Amino acid sequence: MSEMIVETRDLSMRFGGVLAVNNVNFNLRERELRCLIGPNGAGKSTLFKCMTGLHQIHHSNGRVFIRGHDVTGWRPHEIVQLGVGIKTQVPSVMNGLTVWENLWLSARRIHGKKGASPEVDRVIAELGLQTHVRRMVGELGHGQRQIVEIGLVLCQRPKLVLLDEPAAGITGAEADRLVELIHGINQQAAVVVVDHDMNFVRMLGGTVTVLHQGAVLMEGATDAVMNNAKVREVYIGNRAK
């Protein structure tokens, strides 16, 4: 019996006049791999923010359960402590600190004084960051900062990993490595990936959830979703606009 890692019930989020998330029921089981796709403005990043508490959940918004806990009113750090890690759309790392320092801060919380350094070394090896260890994160390129951010997530050995556009701006070869990396993470954690690159999504496999105007349009296997007429209309229609 696998644990339900994330469960949202009738989740709705409104900003001013915009209903960014519209009655979404999103479920994710332990060690499941899910791709979240949809045109711009569909509500993908908002959904992520709801799951991490960056948009605080109130009773009026519906219910969000992370690993069985009702996180209504919880603040981000409390939700993260349940074992959640997120790589945000715009890399959110500590630019004025070195790569090592960034990772150490992440590892320290879970692994304590003694375990932090070894964990940092492990993650550096896994992500191939050896050459950048002592460099300021602010000096690194966009792609490398994303990798550092993934490293931040990994150091805490989370059970739920949210990746918002990890493939943005990377080359073909890097994409292969990234897919491998994500599959590796998926061995230990449930992963949700938001991306626009359909090839990348296909390479990842896993189930696909399509969001449109804040609501779940369709959910299913990659090919079924890609070939669905409604999904194509939503994408092509939007692009034509």
Add this chain to the structure above:
Amino acid sequence: MIGDAANFTSAGRTHWGWIIAIFILLLLLPAVFDTNTPTLLGIWALFALSLGLMWGYAGILSFGHAAYFGLGAYTYAITSMNLGESTAAWIFAIVLPAFVAALIGAMMFYGRISDVYMGVITLVFSLILAKFMGATAGDAYSIGSARLGGFNGIPAFPILNVPGDPSTPIFGTALYYVVLCCLVVCYLVSRWVLSSAFGRVLLGIRENEARIELLGYNAPAYKTAIFSLSAAMAGMAGCLFASWAEIVTPALFGLGQSVEVIIWVIAGGLGTLMGPIIGAVLLGTMKLLLGGQTFIDNSLVIGAILVLVVLLLPKGLLPTLMGWRKQHGQRSVNRAHSNSMRRRGGERKQQHGAKEHDKTGRRS
């Protein structure tokens, strides 16, 4: 932990050689100079250190830090006048500002106030204290046997004495050594805090508070704690000032005092511990020298210095000097490191993708 210290370079390297040399010079100072002015400079240095710790390493800029300096001074004066002995007064003068700061800090940080608005609130708090204390003339306003005295303040309270022996006051050279000792202790405590995990998290908060929270740290709690520690040190400085000046007035809470300490820190070097100390000593000396003549107004000079420092010497004096040294054969200071020092607030928000100003409401 020592191994980690070697890895954690962004908290700055301590040049123990220089520091010990300076310390020895300061120990020997009374043999050459009269200690009256150096004592005041030491008090100001401690005050500057308290702000520099919080601002340089946690990114918290208070526009009204004088509030805690003044609270320390007044608390000491009132308590010592009522008790006749200084030990409890000393302790209270450190604890009360810390406590008040914890309350105000919690209100601000848990309320997710942005940096500019935090500036307003801290400013307003010190203004409230200044106005209130300025209006407390008359016998009606007194705490125990201490009349608050309005604009004129509180004179004639017992100065610091040897603990447990009210008949032996500490003044002159003895007070100088007490101040020096406090400064050293607070410096070492600051160093220790910064090299601990708590201190590292503060650096992370300064860099990207949202990310630190997403790593599971309760950022507001950390900020409240350092705010409180900073206030405790400022209170200690205020208490020492009260003993040195033998009078406390509402000006201690004033805007002028708050601005001066900001200038000392920023001119000396934000992001270092020695920088604020040096800034306070140099600019304090200049202020005292200028005070002795009426031709050039102190405001003029210090204003010009502030403008020039912000425009030209972004890192402050000490880091710039250290940078020049490093250009001659030592490890280069990372520019990103000093750039992050410069992000005093408003700019930091841009890192998490300026959500506040996104008016289109479109999210993906």
Add this chain to the structure above:
Amino acid sequence: MWVETRTFQRVEMDYAAVVFLEIIYMIAFLALTSAGLAVVFGMMRVINLAHGEFVMIGGYTTIACAKAGVNVYFAMLVVSPLVVGILGLLVERLVVRQLYGRMIDTMLATWGLSLLMVGIVTFIFGNTAVSVPAPIPGYELGEFQMGGYNLFIIGIATLLILCMWLVMRFTRLGLVARGAMQSADVASSLGYDPKRVYMWTFTVGAALSGLAGGVLAPLTGLLPSSGGAYIAKAFITVITGGAAVITGTLSSSVIFGTINQVVSFGSTPVIGEIIMLAFAVVLLRLMPQGITGRFFRNAP
């Protein structure tokens, strides 16, 4: 007894009128002294802490002109805004421009400038108060003596707000201004160089501060340090008001002016100020984006 009751009622009504006028005056005073700061903050997100000194210099300009024989109304309504406007232009070009986007640095640099200006004015005019008599005499409201000049101030403040509103709403200048408030790109796409828009905005803001200083000059003796009294309240009024220039300043002026006066009447002016300050803290805690961050979001 019937006569006594009538007299009592009239005194009460007069008192009510006095209180009312004092409140209106306080609101006008806050709005007038904050207008310059609000324009600059609302448009450019720049906090000019030298604003108080702009006001002070406006005051000195008026007094110097009046003493030199210039018509005092001309001095306060034309000369002061002009002089301080030019000063603002210089400040923008030399200092503020270098620090765009660095909000805290701008605050620090402008604070340095304020100290510098106090120093320079002290150097030129010395430290004794200068003053000019109020051109409008007092009048009587029943049993009470009222300052006639206060009514003039209320009038000027109202006129100012009205003009600002009209400009923002009905002129091309106002449109560009509102566009630039949203973002610099909007100004560019309308064909205006954002740098120049900001430069003129700062100049206008300075001119408004100068106007306020000129108008307020006849009230009390002016010292180089008088600016300090204006900046704190203006700063709080503007930040609490939020980003919208007119609505924000007006709403916070109304709130703070009312609280300040009402509490002052109940106790002392100092308590009134303290309660006003404390209220500002509470308001900011509840509405971190200011009043117009929460309400009246799209108002000018």
